[in-house]
Amino acid sequence: MRILVALDTxxxxxxxxxxxAKLAMNTWADVTLLGVESRKPxxxxxxxxxxLPIVRKLQEFREEFLGYFKDESVSPYAIKRWGYELxxxxxxxxxxxxxxxGMKDFRVRIRFGQPTKQILTExxxxxxxxxxxxxxxxEQCTWEQDRNAPEKIVKAAPCSVLVVKEEKxxxxxxxxxxxxxxxxxxxxxxxxxxxxxxxxxxxxxxxESEHLREEVDQKMKQILQYYTAQKIKAWVSVVDVSxxxxxxxxTAEKGLIALWMGHKSLIGKFFSQDRVGKLVRSAQSSVLxxx
Amino acid sequence: xxxxxxSVNPDxxxxxxxxxxxxxxxxxxxALQPIHVKExxxxxxxxxxxxxxxxxxxxxxEKGEExxxxxxxxxxxxxxxxxxxxxxxxxxxxxxxxELQTGAYDLxxxxxxxxxxxxxxKKLITSKLYQSAPCPAxxxxxxxxxxxxxxxSYVGLxxxxxxxxxxxxxxxxxxxxxxxxxVPKKDKKDLEVNEExxxxxxxxxxxxxxxxxxxxxxKGQVLTGHPKDIADYLSRYGxxxxxxxxxxxxxxxxxxxxxxxxxxxxxx
Numbered sequence: 001m002r003i004l005v006a007l008d009t010x011x012x013x014x015x016x017x018x019x020x021a022k023l024a025m026n027t028w029a030d031v032t033l034l035g036v037e038s039r040k041p042x043x044x045x046x047x048x049x050x051x052l053p054i055v056r057k058l059q060e061f062r063e064e065f066l067g068y069f070k071d072e073s074v075s076p077y078a079i080k081r082w083g084y085e086l087x088x089x090x091x092x093x094x095x096x097x098x099x100x101x102g103m104k105d106f107r108v109r110i111r112f113g114q115p116t117k118q119i120l121t122e123x124x125x126x127x128x129x130x131x132x133x134x135x136x137x138x139e140q141c142t143w144e145q146d147r148n149a150p151e152k153i154v155k156a157a158p159c160s161v162l163v164v165k166e167e168k169x170x171x172x173x174x175x176x177x178x179x180x181x182x183x184x185x186x187x188x189x190x191x192x193x194x195x196x197x198x199x200x201x202x203x204x205x206x207x208e209s210e211h212l213r214e215e216v217d218q219k220m221k222q223i224l225q226y227y228t229a230q231k232i233k234a235w236v237s238v239v240d241v242s243x244x245x246x247x248x249x250x251t252a253e254k255g256l257i258a259l260w261m262g263h264k265s266l267i268g269k270f271f272s273q274d275r276v277g278k279l280v281r282s283a284q285s286s287v288l289x290x291x
Numbered sequence: 292x293x294x295x296x297x298s299v300n301p302d303x304x305x306x307x308x309x310x311x312x313x314x315x316x317x318x319x320x321x322a323l324q325p326i327h328v329k330e331x332x333x334x335x336x337x338x339x340x341x342x343x344x345x346x347x348x349x350x351x352x353e354k355g356e357e358x359x360x361x362x363x364x365x366x367x368x369x370x371x372x373x374x375x376x377x378x379x380x381x382x383x384x385x386x387x388x389x390e391l392q393t394g395a396y397d398l399x400x401x402x403x404x405x406x407x408x409x410x411x412x413k414k415l416i417t418s419k420l421y422q423s424a425p426c427p428a429x430x431x432x433x434x435x436x437x438x439x440x441x442x443x444s445y446v447g448l449x450x451x452x453x454x455x456x457x458x459x460x461x462x463x464x465x466x467x468x469x470x471x472x473x474v475p476k477k478d479k480k481d482l483e484v485n486e487e488x489x490x491x492x493x494x495x496x497x498x499x500x501x502x503x504x505x506x507x508x509x510k511g512q513v514l515t516g517h518p519k520d521i522a523d524y525l526s527r528y529g530x531x532x533x534x535x536x537x538x539x540x541x542x543x544x545x546x547x548x549x550x551x552x553x554x555x556x557x558x559x
Contacts, residue, residue, distance in 0.1 A: 205404070210411070212404070214302075221303040228434075235433050235526070235553045236303065237405035247407045 001029040001185070002105075004128040006119045006153070008035070008144040009057045012166035016134035017061045019164055019196070021068035023132075026192050028076045030105040033061055034122055038145050040112040055110060062108050076104035115145050116152040123159060129185060130160045137165045137284060151277040154289050160189065163280050163287045170256035170285040172199050176239075177223070177260055178206035180215040186290040187226060190258055193288065194232055197256070201227060201234040208241055252283035260290045292320045293460055296394060298387055298401040299325045299376065301358040306366055308402030308431040311555055313370030314529075315437065319463040325363060325376040326390055328383040329355035352378045384420040391424055398460065399428040405553050412550035416535055416558060427456050427559035429530070435554050437466065437529035439509070442501070444472045445545050446492055450500040453534040456559035458504035461532075467509045470497060471525070474515040475544035482516035482524060518544050522551035532557040 005020050007013040017033070024031050035054040041047040049055055069075035082100040089095050111118040123131050135141045135150040143149040154161045173194050194201045205212050205220050220236060227234040239247045251257055257279070280287055297312060299305040312323050329352060356378045367373050379386050391399055403415065412430075415421060421428060440461065442453065461468065472491040488494050488511030501508050514521045525531050531554050535545065549556055 204407075212302075217302050221306060224303070224434075235405070236307070237407065237432070237553065239407040243407055 001027050001129045001189075002126060003027075003029045003031050004119070004123050004126065004131045005031065005033050006036070006115075006131060006133040006149075007033055007058065007061060008115075008134075009053050010134065010136070010142055010144065012134035012136055012164070013057070013061070014064065015166055016132060016164045017064050018068075020132050021065050022196050023192055024065075024076075025068060026195060027188075028104055029130075031065070031077075032105075032107040032109055032122070032126060032128075033058055033065065034119060035108075035110045036115040036118045036145070037110060037112050038114070049110070052110075058108050058110065066106075075102070077102040077106040115143065115149045116156070119149070119153055120156055120158075123157060128159050130162060130189065131157055132162045132164060134164050134166065135280065141281065148277075151280045154276055154280050154287070157289075158291070160186065160291050161289045163283075163289075165283065165286050170197055170199055170254065172202055172251075172255035173197065173258060174202045174204060174251045174255045175258040175260075176204045176206060177220060178216060179213075179260070180219040182219060182223065182260065183290075186260065187223065189288070189290070191227070191230060191232065193256065193258070199256075201232055202255070203227075203234050203236045204247075205236070205238045206241055206244070207238050210240060212238055248279055249282075252279060252285065252287070254285065256286045256288060257283065258288040258290055292322060293397045293463060294395060295321055295323050295398045295400050296387070296391055296396045297323055297325050298383075298399070299327050299359060299362060301362050302402075304402030304404050304431075305362060306402070307434045308400055309362075309366040309373060310369045310434050311402075311429075311431045311437070312372070312400060313366075314434075315464070316370060316372050318437065318466060319460070321372050322374065323370060323372045324374050324394070324396070325359070326387060327355050327359040327376055327378045328386045329378060329380045330383055331380065352380050355380070384418065387420055388423060391426060396426050398426055399424050400431060401428070402431045405432040406550075409547050409550035413541065413546050416546075416549075417541065421558060422536060427460075427557060429555055429557050431555040433553050433555070435526075435529045439467045439469060439528055440464075440530045440532060441469050441471045441525055441528040442497075443531060443533040443545075443548075444470055444491070444494060444497050445474075448493060448497070448534060450493070450497040453497070453532070453559060454500040454504055454506075456534070457532055457557065458501075458506060461506055462504065465507065466530075468501070468506055469509050469528070470494070470501065470511045472511070472513045473521055473545060473548060474513060475518040475521060475548055476515060477517060477544065479516045479520075482514060482520040484524070485513040485515070486510070488513050518547035519551050521548045522553070525552045526554055528554050530555050530557055532559070534559050 035058045037052055037054050041049055069077055072078035079100040079102055084096045085099045086094050087097045133150045133153055141147050141150055150163045175190055203220055205216050224234055297308055359376045363376055472488055472494050491513045531552055
């Protein structure tokens with residue numbers, strides 16, 4: 001799994017780094033910490049990049065993240081091998097440099113430009129499986145340079161997105177399903193979230209006119225068996241699409257909502273992009289959009 | 292021996308109900324008779340008469356039998372007490388009631404997935420089947436480990452009605468029993484759990500009735516809070532017993548508690 005962690009200098013970003021470190025401990029994911037600065041510093045040396053607040057903050061976050069993996073003998077990010085690699089230094093210059101690597105990739109990157117665009121470009125170029133982005137828990141997200149960045153990322157991302165609300169522990173992970181093509185990766189991601197937060201899992205099947213489609217029923221059965229085998233307590237229930245808005249609003253108060261928004265999903269049809277944005281803005285705890 | 296009729300369909304809810312019955316079998320001797328009612332797609336008077344109708348019903352029952360046999364084969368290892376299924380064609384409620392009335396069953400059981408719409412549960416327990424069934428019923432919403440049982444009490448409950456219906460089955464199960472007195476209040480933010488249950492109205496009468504029947508009472512509690520919070524609290528029980536048949540007003544908040552309780556519910 002490749003996780004892209006989009007960070008700014010707000011306090012919630014530190015919480016995000018801690019949460020991702022815990023997730024990475026379980027998954028041994030490739031991790032990229034990404035900061036975005038609106039303008040590239042002048043190349044004449046009057047403002048060295050190292051003095052940018054986001055650069056200093058990312059250095060702190062790097063230490064914070066690696067601090068979770070103190071035992072280097074078992075850390076997937078401890079430097080275990082090195083070698084010479086050709087590195088593009090720009091302006092048509094390639095240079096062979098000595099590069100040190102761990103078992104898993106861990107990168108810290110800074111991009112310049114509009115935050116949402118840069119984060120999405122990074123996710124596409126690096127083929128990320130999951131974008132993790134922080135957000136303040138009130139209606140007004142305080143993401144630097146663009147208050148609506150988390151919402152825009154959720155709507156446009158090509159992969160799953162986890163919006164982590166500032167220091168809000170969910171009491172339940174509520175996973176909404178409405179079709180039968182649920183990927184193994186998404187099941188494992190939910191598995192990791194349940195383990196991480198030590199919460200119960202609720203599997204919610206979406207019904208239409210009080211009818212749960214046979215293939216969804218069968219998929220829920222398989223998923224229940226999967227989680228039971230993993231020793232995870234999963235509660236099952238159903239909700240009619242006509243009540244989906246109310247259900248999400250109720251559930252988002254306390255639980256982490258995981259919505260499957262793949263192209264086959266009815267949730268995408270009934271739960272419009274604007275509502276997704278509203279959910280990200282108003283939810284009191286984290287939101288996971290699965291793709 | 293507790294004689295149970297379980298209504299089955301080829302779906303997740305039935306699979307959960309059968310596995311839950313398998314858990315019950317660890318605590319008491321049970322006989323589990325599955326019944327599948329194949330409803331004709333066209334409601335109202337059934338197709339044709341005489342030989343035509345008989346042949347048509349037979350074909351429909353055979354189709355239902357195939358679907359159900361697959362479920363029974365899959366679930367049998369989880370519940371060895373499961374008998375061969377009975378497949379009938381007709382209107383579901385009527386056929387199950389007919390079977391319950393002629394078959395000398397002690398308990399009716401069915402799997403129904405918990406719904407966010409509390410109206411679904413109200414509709415279920417006020418249905419003809421649940422109101423007229425000659426025995427109590429268990430609505431299995433989730434497969435929960437059967438470790439302890441909650442017996443629900445509320446203002447206006449007639450203790451003898453509750454205890455008479457459940458005592459035989461609970462005595463055989465020998466499971467630890469908690470009596471929970473419910474005080475649902477929609478405007479209350481946090482759930483209040485009071486261990487001084489004897490202060491609740493009618494609680495002592497219920498405890499006396501339970502002890503007279505020789506049941507293993509562990510503790511009593513009063514839960515005061517929003518019906519949904521009470522329902523969440525009850526999820527720690529493997530079985531929640533409540534007297535609701537012909538006993539509650541349709542608008543009672545106890546219905547809301549039961550609708551949102553994810554554990555299996557014993558209705559008497």
